[in-house]
Amino acid sequence: MSVVTLTIDNQQVTVPAGTTVLEAARKAGVNIPTLCYLKGINEVGSCRICVVEANKSIQTACVHPVSEGMVVRTNTKRVRELRKGIFELIIANHNADCTICARNLNCELQRLGKELGVETTPYLKSYPEEEEIVSPTIVRDNSRCINCGRCVRVCDKVQEAGVLAFNGRSDKMFVSTFYDAPLEELSCINCGQCIVNCPVGALKEKDQTAEVWAVLNDPAKYVIVQTAPAVRAALGEEFGMPIGTPVTGKMAAALRRLGFKKVFDTDFAADVTIMEEGTELLGRVEKGGVLPMITSCSPGWIKFCEHNYPDLLDNLSTCKSPQNMMGALLKSHYAEMAGINPDDIVVVSVMPCTAKKFEVGREELEVDGRRDVDISITTRELAKMIKQADIDFTKLPDEKFDEFYGDSTGAAVIFGVTGGVMEAALRTLADILSGKDLQNVEYHDVRGLEGVREAEIEVKEGLKLKVALAHGGSNIKKLMDQVRSGKAPYHFIEVMACPGGCIMGGGQPIVSDQVRSEIDVAVERAKALYSEDEKAAEYRKSHQNPSVKRLYDEYLKEPNGHLSHKLLHTHYQKRG
């Protein structure tokens, strides 16, 4: 590989040819501010804030390639004045009422203002009237949008949903959709990747914290909370804890202090999912059902499939997602067990996901006229509630989930990372098929962050299970095109809509591009989940969860049985 040596602020740096000035500077520890830049995704040089002098001419560092002997200066008077001038122009067109913005204290523009030392803009404030455009999951506000295009490119390039686009030009240009149609009328999968990639507060989830507070304050309601695996891997970030810190115990403690009657773990339902989905897979393999079977836990993926691969709906597992299995069980089995009128129960889920809000509202996801889940909030919304309650999160003791529906295994907690559902399924399938309690439970072949992965796993002598995984829309399309062509040799496929899986979901704490350039957030959050799995020394396989066993023994009787079908399985719809 050919290399190039250049100097950046009098430091000599050697980097591979083709490197941008920005990446070279980052390598040299020189900070260059960015705004529209997202490595590998949005490298368009449109905001211009990263201007530097390269061989005395002004260039945008994020797109300008290095050359041999290049002399880069990142902080000359000319550069500083230009950056300030650009920032002043951006801020004039930005609704900067920071104190009442969802992104207050976690905004890349706000940070940039502080960094540049700009305290005023000489320009007339001129931005679109504040107007929240609300879909069932995502709220847009163009008064805060700075037209950086990160959301547009993530939607198009990473997720390949292609829902967002720039409309108009010049001062009339704005981020919008096809013919400015509402998101819910388009093939938006509600993944929320636009939100977590927005540098400012132009995009956020539909906030339902007020609804949760309202039911918590209603003495007639029995409010139960369930939390998805990935939430515990990231919630701490909202309280200044290092990325990758698992906060399961503190989260349980916080939820109890918020006033939830029962603090349960969606992990329980993840174990149930393995029972149901594993059984379904074996049934399809044995009886010649539709293969490959594809997981159905990710509501972003489900909608993606309904829009883009309606011909593959029969490949989807009929299992509801763990969130909805949990809700259906709480309002049936748990209500009966605890002697509570199911109509008094309100199930609130805390999810790393914005698509869960949409899933909760899917009309088919109810049993006997009772919604499986009543309100779904994101990790960010939970953090907001904890802050609203003035709970000092970092000082909370570690508490446990409540019994039975808070019981789970190491297999369940890894559901939150790409490869996790697959690994959990393999742990159980291998035991069932071999009739043994296998000691090796870690399937490293299915781990990792590669976009599309495949593996062949011997689950018993003579039976190799061919599996594949994909996460993130563009990767999913690669794999699904193969399935559609009939050339996919797999038995089982795990799909998660967000790149990295739920740990990187659209409802997770937002990490700035600057931090992301230093820390691989997905790797760190995944470590948190794997560490929780390893800590669960006693039970690391779903079928060994004693409470799940009891659930089947005393209530459901058998996986895929009559009651399971009523409570835990669903169907899908073709969408254009």
Added chain:
Amino acid sequence: MEQVRYITEWFGRYDGQNIDDYIKLGGFETVRQLADRGIEATVAIIAESGLQGRGGAAYPTGIKLTQAREAIGERKFVVCNADEGEPGTFKDRELLKQNIYQVIEGMIVAGICSDAKEGIIYIREEYTWQHEAINDAIRQCRDRKVLGENVLGTGYAFDIRLFSGAGAYVCGEGFALCESLEGKPGRPRTKPPFVKQAGYLRLPTLVINTETLSAIASILRKGADSFKAYGTEISTGTKVISISGKVNKPGVYEIPFGLTISEIIDGFGGGMKDGSKGYFVQIGGASGGLLPVGMWNTRYTYEGLEAVGLSVGSGAIVVADETNDLRDYLKVIGEFFLHESCGKCTPCREGNRQLHFVLNNLAAGTADAADLKRYDSIMNVMKGGSLCGSGKTEVVPFLTARKYFPEAFRLEEAN
């Protein structure tokens, strides 16, 4: 003053449409000569002539052809830039209307010299009325084997199609033009890579102005020396200009480089309209500079204009007289750019938005010192920070106005 008939030599010599008439005049001879002369010798003639890109960038055409030849790609393209979006510019319209075959001839030569087999005429949306005639000319060329698999029996393959823009000014910019050709909104890309390396479909693309192509054919026909006989040492040859505004005879004229602005107005424009007194000219399009009447002795050459902060640009000369208000004029230019900025980069999008407020105040006589400060800051950010040439050069009229017309920026007593 008599027009030069160099590039426009055959204007009026045939109906501009019948290919046989064009061939009878000696048309397409340079293509046949190219086969004998060879590519290098052909490009050398162009380089020797000193021809510079006539779209506004004034890049030496000889070098441009050489670089186009060196670019590597599965497919290569020659795009005739007939977007002609600079306000006050209408010379390409005449080159297309009166002698389309000479433009095609230039394209074929450029195609062969740069090893491109596909040519595209990118025409501005407002010239829809010319589509039929141009498509008809292309058809006639194919019928006569002037275009196709074996151009005039030379063994070279080259074909041309017509593509209409959708009306955006910025599509005259190379990358925006490529995006537009790809069916996308016309928004420039960052460089490098350059259009010549990765333009249309990310393949090597030679984007070249209509007049430059037309000049290539003329120069090859008549020799580099004949071209250099006109103009100055740096600004060789002739320029097809568009004169409009307060003159008696607005129109398209071919002139030699080196005349003064006054000579052009009097000699070709027929003098100031109804004998009115001159105030200023804008040279080179909306992004061209303003020159007060007191400086009309400036020579119309690349070097002469550069010395006073202006450029030849597209060849537009818009003339204003004393009844015109410079502040109104600036406001109108500002409105044009506000309408035409593609919106991609901050300096141009937000700069124009803010400039609009300032220009409104200025025109209304309500501007204050803070407005002027904004004006200067915007110019600085746009000039230094814009993504493409459009944003960077848009400041020229505003900067030259500030420099040469202090009276227009004198604040009213009341303020």
